[in-house]
Amino acid sequence: MPSNLAYHGSLGDYFVSRAETSAYNAYIDRPAVLELAGEVAGLRILDTGCGPGFYAAALAERGASVLGLEASTVLVEHARARLGDRAEIRQHDLNQPLDEIADGAFDGVVCALVIHHLRDRERFLGELFRVLRPVAGWSSPPPIRRRTGGTSRTRTTPRSGSTW
Numbered sequence: 001m002p003s004n005l006a007y008h009g010s011l012g013d014y015f016v017s018r019a020e021t022s023a024y025n026a027y028i029d030r031p032a033v034l035e036l037a038g039e040v041a042g043l044r045i046l047d048t049g050c051g052p053g054f055y056a057a058a059l060a061e062r063g064a065s066v067l068g069l070e071a072s073t074v075l076v077e078h079a080r081a082r083l084g085d086r087a088e089i090r091q092h093d094l095n096q097p098l099d100e101i102a103d104g105a106f107d108g109v110v111c112a113l114v115i116h117h118l119r120d121r122e123r124f125l126g127e128l129f130r131v132l133r134p135v136a137g138w139s140s141p142p143p144i145r146r147r148t149g150g151t152s153r154t155r156t157t158p159r160s161g162s163t164w
């Protein structure tokens with residue numbers, strides 16, 4: 001599969017060991033983004049580039065239903081081990097469309113420290129716009145954006161058997 005080799009294999013394990021407690025990730029980035037996200041209980045949150053699932057775990061802990069998307073096999077394994085059945089984690093290259101996700105399926109999107117890795121950011125943002133329900137929020141440090149209408153692509157039904 002994909003894409004950003006910096007997080008594959010042993011480099012993925014290294015990222016996990018650093019990001020769990022590093023000053024930037026644990027004490028600046030995650031607290032700031034989670035504060036911006038606000039109250040998420042009962043919301044459906046898409047965590048794009050979820051890595052080992054630190055955000056997914058925190059959001060699930062706060063009562064959100066979370067789908068995490070991640071390209072790195074080793075980080076998918078870390079995320080699934082961390083989350084168990086508290087969130088769904090799928091392996092997905094974010095340089096590809098989110099074809100398995102229906103329009104408006106999510107109330108919010110987290111994209112923490114990921115977008116700079118992607119090739120076609122405009123298309124990616126279009127996909128986030130499509131899968132957010134109108135007037136939902138998304139968080140990609142540092143700003144929060146709000147969807148205000150329209151769609152760039154359409155997919156009105158989820159993949160068979162999918163809850164999203």
Ligand SMILES: C[S@@+](CC[C@H](N)C(=O)[O-])C[C@H]1O[C@@H](n2cnc3c(N)ncnc32)[C@H](O)[C@@H]1O
Nearest residue numbers: 003004007049050051071072093094112113117
């Ligand atoms: C700095 S890490 C951030 C991980 C997580 N969001 C966090 O803040 O803990 C960047 C993440 O983006 C993922 N990533 C990079 N390119 C990707 C792609 N094309 N598709 C999916 N994930 C990607 C990496 O595998 C890695 O997990």
